[in-house]
Amino acid sequence: MSYQTTQQLYSSRRRSSLSNTGSGATWNRNQNTVAFVSSMKLGPVAHTILVAMMVVVLGLVYLTQATRATSYDYEARDIDNRIAELTTKKSDLEVENARLTALEAVQKSKVAKAMVAPAATDYAR
Amino acid sequence: MALRKGSRSKLLAVFVLGMMLLFSVRLFQLQILQHDEYVQRSAAEQIRPLTIPAKRGLIYALDGSTPVPLVINQTVYTMFADPVMVTDPDKIVDVINRVAKDNLQPNPEALLSIKNSRYQILGKKLTRRQAEEIKKENLQGVGFQAVTERVYPEGKLAAQTLGFVNAEGLGQYGIEAQYNDALTGKDGLLKSVTDVSGVPLTIGNRNIHKPAKNGDTIVLTIDRNIQSYTEKALVRGLKKAGATNGSVIVIDPQSGKVMAMANFPTYDPANFGHVKSAAVYNNPIIDEPYEPGSDIKTFTVAVGIDKGVILPNSTYNNQDFIKVDDWVIRNATRGHTGNITMQTALNYSLNTGMVTIVERLGDGSHINLQARNTMYGYFHDRFGFGKLTGIELPNEQPGIVIPPTDVQGNAVRYSNMSFGQGMDLTMVQVASAFSTLVNGGVYYTPTIYGGLLHEDGTFMQAPVKQPKTGIITPKTSKLVHKMIHDARAKFYATEDKAGYDIGGKTGTSQTLENGRYVDNQTVATYLGYGGDTMPRYVIMVQASGKGLNLQGNLHALPIFTDISNWLIDYLKLQPKR
Numbered sequence: 131m132s133y134q135t136t137q138q139l140y141s142s143r144r145r146s147s148l149s150n151t152g153s154g155a156t157w158n159r160n161q162n163t164v165a166f167v168s169s170m171k172l173g174p175v176a177h178t179i180l181v182a183m184m185v186v187v188l189g190l191v192y193l194t195q196a197t198r199a200t201s202y203d204y205e206a207r208d209i210d211n212r213i214a215e216l217t218t219k220k221s222d223l224e225v226e227n228a229r230l231t232a233l234e235a236v237q238k239s240k241v242a243k244a245m246v247a248p249a250a251t252d253y254a255r
Numbered sequence: 256m257a258l259r260k261g262s263r264s265k266l267l268a269v270f271v272l273g274m275m276l277l278f279s280v281r282l283f284q285l286q287i288l289q290h291d292e293y294v295q296r297s298a299a300e301q302i303r304p305l306t307i308p309a310k311r312g313l314i315y316a317l318d319g320s321t322p323v324p325l326v327i328n329q330t331v332y333t334m335f336a337d338p339v340m341v342t343d344p345d346k347i348v349d350v351i352n353r354v355a356k357d358n359l360q361p362n363p364e365a366l367l368s369i370k371n372s373r374y375q376i377l378g379k380k381l382t383r384r385q386a387e388e389i390k391k392e393n394l395q396g397v398g399f400q401a402v403t404e405r406v407y408p409e410g411k412l413a414a415q416t417l418g419f420v421n422a423e424g425l426g427q428y429g430i431e432a433q434y435n436d437a438l439t440g441k442d443g444l445l446k447s448v449t450d451v452s453g454v455p456l457t458i459g460n461r462n463i464h465k466p467a468k469n470g471d472t473i474v475l476t477i478d479r480n481i482q483s484y485t486e487k488a489l490v491r492g493l494k495k496a497g498a499t500n501g502s503v504i505v506i507d508p509q510s511g512k513v514m515a516m517a518n519f520p521t522y523d524p525a526n527f528g529h530v531k532s533a534a535v536y537n538n539p540i541i542d543e544p545y546e547p548g549s550d551i552k553t554f555t556v557a558v559g560i561d562k563g564v565i566l567p568n569s570t571y572n573n574q575d576f577i578k579v580d581d582w583v584i585r586n587a588t589r590g591h592t593g594n595i596t597m598q599t600a601l602n603y604s605l606n607t608g609m610v611t612i613v614e615r616l617g618d619g620s621h622i623n624l625q626a627r628n629t630m631y632g633y634f635h636d637r638f639g640f641g642k643l644t645g646i647e648l649p650n651e652q653p654g655i656v657i658p659p660t661d662v663q664g665n666a667v668r669y670s671n672m673s674f675g676q677g678m679d680l681t682m683v684q685v686a687s688a689f690s691t692l693v694n695g696g697v698y699y700t701p702t703i704y705g706g707l708l709h710e711d712g713t714f715m716q717a718p719v720k721q722p723k724t725g726i727i728t729p730k731t732s733k734l735v736h737k738m739i740h741d742a743r744a745k746f747y748a749t750e751d752k753a754g755y756d757i758g759g760k761t762g763t764s765q766t767l768e769n770g771r772y773v774d775n776q777t778v779a780t781y782l783g784y785g786g787d788t789m790p791r792y793v794i795m796v797q798a799s800g801k802g803l804n805l806q807g808n809l810h811a812l813p814i815f816t817d818i819s820n821w822l823i824d825y826l827k828l829q830p831k832r
Contacts, residue, residue: 203456218330222383228324228408233483253829
């Protein structure tokens with residue numbers, strides 16, 4: 131990398147303008163009359179390296195995002211597996227519930243065995 | 256420095272240029288001309304199509320008005336081993352013996368020692384808990400395969416109505432076959448780029464995700480309590496009668512909904528392969544037409560009244576026999592000779608009375624074409640005998656009713672038909688038509704499909720099928736209704752609960768062997784109704800057995816009575832006062 135230091139740190143535009151035009155031109159309020167010039171100047175190699183670094187950074191950003199998307203896939207997969215597991219458990223419980231409430235099971239239950247047929251029935255009309 | 260003509264540098268430049276040209280041509284061929292082929296190859300390696308299996312729909316019955324499951328799905332596991340990978344066979348046998356002994360295949364030690372095999376099934380139908388417990392042991396060379404199977408919480412209940420699902424996942428017999436497409440649903444598809452482990456990734460724009468559509472959950476009109484009681488009553492009755500085969504159908508005469516459909520012998524749909532004969536899968540109520548016998552006399556009487564040729568108290572001269580062409584038809588019950596009423600003829604099931612009615616449909620003394628046409632018009636066209644009823648079950652048989660235009664449809668045939676012989680009908684046909692006789696003359700198509708149960712638990716009832724009115728007039732129905740009640744009350748009133756309207760008619764039919772009626776084998780039938788202010792149920796019972804002489808009044812009627820008296824309580828019918 132090469133650079134050079136300039137002797138003049140800034141130059142007044144007002145003065146140069148006045149000297150250049152010689153017409154006594156006026157300056158508007160708030161108008162910059164001083165242009166700062168960087169003391170550093172980048173050469174072609176520095177530019178190339180900077181561009182390369184920017185490409186690398188952008189590439190890394192892209193890779194990070196792509197990897198993150200993939201990691202979401204794995205998370206989603208885990209959640210799917212969990213849902214499938216819970217669905218299976220729910221299904222098992224439904225089967226168990228159906229077996230426990232089946233007529234055969236109900237009729238064999240202690241409650242059913244303790245029941246007796248009514249001796250007489252009357253009807254409210 | 257300028258190159259001289261023919262220098263090596265120039266040759267090199269030409270060579271490099273040539274190579275670049277070659278590469279360009281090759282790249283053009285690969286990327287442009289063969290683009291599609293390589294895209295396909297790439298997709299084949301990266302994109303994996305995964306089927307999302309649809310769950311088979313369930314089958315429910317009713318408990319009163321609440322749907323309850325009859326057929327549900329359960330995930331079970333098949334435990335297998337790779338004998339080459341197994342390091343500790345003793346531990347495997349020990350663990351499976353401890354956790355799932357009942358599911359263990361015979362001689363697992365021998366299976367694990369078959370070293371030239373990579374797949375041996377050690378256990379079947381393990382529950383999820385059992386599979387998880389075994390997995391915790393980290394057994395080397397052991398794996399599990401999830402399998403969905405049909406589970407029947409009510410056991411054998413309504414087996415022939417339900418059918419079963421075979422090893423290929425296809426519904427066989429019953430509702431499983433009838434609604435196979437609706438129950439199967441539609442598999443979904445997931446086409447996705449996967450990683451090396453086969454995990455689907457969302458990257459790529461060629462992913463396809465079509466969710467599966469699970470099968471419908473069907474609710475039947477069968478009431479599980481009525482079905483259960485009917486099955487038990489049938490077994491009790493058959494055992495008492497010494498009969499080997501029997502069927503009962505219970506129908507709501509005000510809607511045509513089948514409340515129960517029981518057959519014996521039956522089978523366990525969870526173990527459908529463990530049967531002696533595949534005939535047990537059939538449902539005789541819909542697919543085994545037979546000569547129903549004297550219960551058909553109720554229909555003959557109805558035709559006579561509806562056509563205005565008789566009334567219950569109309570008389571005829573009974574001589575215990577009647578001649579039709581060259582044939583003599585006799586009564587099974589004899590002695591009630593002389594001028595007797597049609598009610599008496601029905602009470603004592605006299606064939607002569609029924610033949611007389613058919614004669615009166617013609618010229619009064621012959622069963623001519625007009626009489627036969629009239630009878631056929633009622634039996635076939637109005638009552639639906641010899642036609643499919645359209646009940647939502649597979650393999651329904653139409654039976655046979657010979658038309659009068661057929662050479663076989665002569666006077667003798669139609670005289671026999673008047674008392675239930677000479678035609679083959681299914682029980683579902685007869686019970687549905689009988690409902691018409693007692694409900695005011697409306698024919699409801701028998702139905703067993705009650706509707707759909709949605710995933711949110713709402714029960715959407717099937718639309719009501721359009722009934723056919725005017726099959727017989729309401730006046731005729733009222734008279735026949737009373738005649739049927741009186742026919743039962745004459746002999747069996749004490750067997751029924753007091754205060755209810757119960758009626759019925761017996762049937763004892765000869766069977767045909769090699770085209771001839773035999774005397775040593777009869778089928779017993781009872782066809783009746785019950786209710787309070789109106790008929791609430793129609794029950795048809797049939798009992799039979801090889802080489803057995805079974806009587807309608809002795810062997811089928813007690814089964815009707817048993818179910819009828821129980822139904823009165825179950826349906827909470829109030830006695831008439």
